[in-house]
Amino acid sequence: MIYYTIKRLGLALLVALTVSFISFGLLYLSSDPAIAMAGETASDADIEAIRKLYGFDRPILVQYFDWLQRAMGGDLGKSYYFRTDVSSLIGERLPTTMTLGVCAITFAIVLSVPLGVAAAIRPNSLVDRVALFLSVMGQALPSFWFALMLIVFLSVNLRLLPTSGSDTWLHFVMPTVVLGYYAAPAIMRLTRTGMLEVLSTDYIRTARAKGLRPWVVLFKHALRNAIIPVVSLAAVQFGFMLGGSIVVETIFALHGAGFLAWESITRNDLPTVQGLILVFSLFYIVLTFFADLLNAWLDPRIRIN
Amino acid sequence: MASSDSQPNDATSVYGLMKKRVRGHQGMIIGSLIVLSVLLIALLAPLIAPHDPYQQDLLKRLIPPVWDSRGSWEHILGTDHLGRDYLSRLIYGARISLLIGIGAALISGIIGTIMGVMAGYFGGRVDMIVTFMITVRLSMPVVLVALAVVAIVGGSLQVVITVLGLLLWDRFAVVMRSSTLQIRSMDYVAAARAVGCSTSRVLVTEVMPNVVNNLIVIATIEIAHAIILEAALSFLGLGVQPPLPSWGLMVSEGKDMMLFEAWLITIPGVALFLLVLAINLMGDGVRDITAPENRN
Numbered sequence: 121m122i123y124y125t126i127k128r129l130g131l132a133l134l135v136a137l138t139v140s141f142i143s144f145g146l147l148y149l150s151s152d153p154a155i156a157m158a159g160e161t162a163s164d165a166d167i168e169a170i171r172k173l174y175g176f177d178r179p180i181l182v183q184y185f186d187w188l189q190r191a192m193g194g195d196l197g198k199s200y201y202f203r204t205d206v207s208s209l210i211g212e213r214l215p216t217t218m219t220l221g222v223c224a225i226t227f228a229i230v231l232s233v234p235l236g237v238a239a240a241i242r243p244n245s246l247v248d249r250v251a252l253f254l255s256v257m258g259q260a261l262p263s264f265w266f267a268l269m270l271i272v273f274l275s276v277n278l279r280l281l282p283t284s285g286s287d288t289w290l291h292f293v294m295p296t297v298v299l300g301y302y303a304a305p306a307i308m309r310l311t312r313t314g315m316l317e318v319l320s321t322d323y324i325r326t327a328r329a330k331g332l333r334p335w336v337v338l339f340k341h342a343l344r345n346a347i348i349p350v351v352s353l354a355a356v357q358f359g360f361m362l363g364g365s366i367v368v369e370t371i372f373a374l375h376g377a378g379f380l381a382w383e384s385i386t387r388n389d390l391p392t393v394q395g396l397i398l399v400f401s402l403f404y405i406v407l408t409f410f411a412d413l414l415n416a417w418l419d420p421r422i423r424i425n
Numbered sequence: 426m427a428s429s430d431s432q433p434n435d436a437t438s439v440y441g442l443m444k445k446r447v448r449g450h451q452g453m454i455i456g457s458l459i460v461l462s463v464l465l466i467a468l469l470a471p472l473i474a475p476h477d478p479y480q481q482d483l484l485k486r487l488i489p490p491v492w493d494s495r496g497s498w499e500h501i502l503g504t505d506h507l508g509r510d511y512l513s514r515l516i517y518g519a520r521i522s523l524l525i526g527i528g529a530a531l532i533s534g535i536i537g538t539i540m541g542v543m544a545g546y547f548g549g550r551v552d553m554i555v556t557f558m559i560t561v562r563l564s565m566p567v568v569l570v571a572l573a574v575v576a577i578v579g580g581s582l583q584v585v586i587t588v589l590g591l592l593l594w595d596r597f598a599v600v601m602r603s604s605t606l607q608i609r610s611m612d613y614v615a616a617a618r619a620v621g622c623s624t625s626r627v628l629v630t631e632v633m634p635n636v637v638n639n640l641i642v643i644a645t646i647e648i649a650h651a652i653i654l655e656a657a658l659s660f661l662g663l664g665v666q667p668p669l670p671s672w673g674l675m676v677s678e679g680k681d682m683m684l685f686e687a688w689l690i691t692i693p694g695v696a697l698f699l700l701v702l703a704i705n706l707m708g709d710g711v712r713d714i715t716a717p718e719n720r721n
Contacts, residue, residue, distance in 0.1 A: 364568055
């Protein structure tokens with residue numbers, strides 16, 4: 121287990137390093153930050169001065185290592201637009217996005233796992249068909265449009281929920297649903313497949329044969345084994361959700377990291393965009409790292425490989 | 426492929442069996458019909474569209490659709506905030522969605538297939554590098570990276586297609602890698618190598634034909650994915666630029682008036698939903714028909 125952990129940690133670090141390099145290079149190669157900072161009316165001399173001042177005239181690798189070294193110390197540079205530290209800017213906004221992400225993944229799991237179990241108990245039954253129908257529909261629903269429709273119906277027509285902001289828990293209801301529903305179909309299908317597989321094994325038959333109550337067999341014996349792959353999928357989906365929060369937060373004016381991303385992208389605020397890509401990527405890397413460790417701990421076969 | 430049918434008589438040949446499965450697959454039929462009609466509408470847009478999708482008429486702004494009491498048959502789906510015919514914009518919008526979906530899937534399909542097949546066939550170091558690249562790609566938030574790049578380079582049809590194409594190859598690579606891994610250990614691959622076929626010949630004549638079904642399924646998923654992403658990017662103002670009639674852009678333009686004229690966002694949204702749903706149904710259908718054992 122220790123060997124596996126070290127190996128997996130090494131991979132995570134290598135991935136993090138590569139991601140940091142790509143996100144750095146991507147944004148620096150595709151535009152000249154000095155021009156973006158100086159504005160459209162600046163003269164060539166102004167641009168040159170800014171280039172010197174911020175060190176944009178150095179080779180990209182030098183700039184990268186400089187940035188990386190500071191990033192490891194928690195310094196992601198200064199925002200061009202907000203004129204403050206990028207790290208404290210992101211740190212301020214992250215709790216809102218985290219709250220939203222945790223709510224959304226919880227919503228997705230609470231919705232999809234029971235549905236997947238119910239569908240697996242009776243394959244091809246009405247419940248199974250309804251679950252499949254919902255998952256096919258859910259996968260085709262564009263989240264930004266779903267969000268607007270919810271606003272029109274729930275906020276404007278029925279006056280049930282506030283449309284934007286983050287003051288009370290009521291403000292989080294619609295964003296949670298919009299961010300969460302998209303992950304539900306995948307989790308539902310995986311739960312269903314896993315349960316179908318486990319329910320046909322011999323130990324389930326044994327458990328039933330020795331007269332255990334059906335719900336004990338279902339939840340204590342079957343679900344516990346079927347849920348293992350669902351855990352890693354949920355971790356992956358949670359990581360994707362943080363990246364997807366940009367659309368949801370923009371629509372509901374929820375001032376989290378996703379909203380910050382949209383603000384800084386539209387304002388050409390490169391250091392903030394870079395910092396956000398790095399933070400979101402790191403989150404995904406850490407999440408999948410722990411999910412893999414959890415899997416290896418639950419299933420010794422993974423460790424050997 | 427033929428291994429799944431146990432009766433060897435003529436009536437249940439592979440293609441006969443597939444034909445039977447197609448006829449029994451409602452989702453596949455409905456999905457294909459919708460995709461086919463959208464494809465036709467997109468191709469024949471100049472002939473079908475009742476008006477010029479770019480023609481503004483400020484005296485005829487925000488006319489509601491024909492089912493509204495204020496609507497008229499001249500503009501069946503009404504007009505937008507600049508007086509442009511909504512039906513014509515919707516029809517031309519189908520072109521953009523399909524172009525982006527197919528274009529992005531083509532680019533990502535080529536990248537992902539090459540990477541996945543190489544990794545699966547050669548294994549070892551090649552596999553390690555490809556798997557690493559997939560992990561790196563998955564770690565990067567797609568929407569954020571796409572938005573950032575489009576914002577810097579400038580939004581246009583070509584840019585959106587290229588950016589999405591360069592971002593969405595991961596699923597192709599993952600699936601092609603695992604399918605190739607399975608095929609590699611087959612006897613016919615060993616036989617082809619034994620009679621002296623070159624590696625490229627084995628890949629083209631033995632491996633590719635046997636992974637192409639999976640390739641089609643992933644292609645439908647990624648076409649749908651790219652269409653939804655383009656709409657989201659355009660909705661946020663960092664995708665296809667006005668005055669092009671992208672469906673995501675139409676929702677975005679109607680957003681300010683959605684509280685009074687909800688149809689402005691309902692119509693392009695429903696179009697988007699139906700097209701993506703139809704493509705997904707078609708993909709599910711192809712999977713069920715060519716590899717029914719993967720249904721669950």
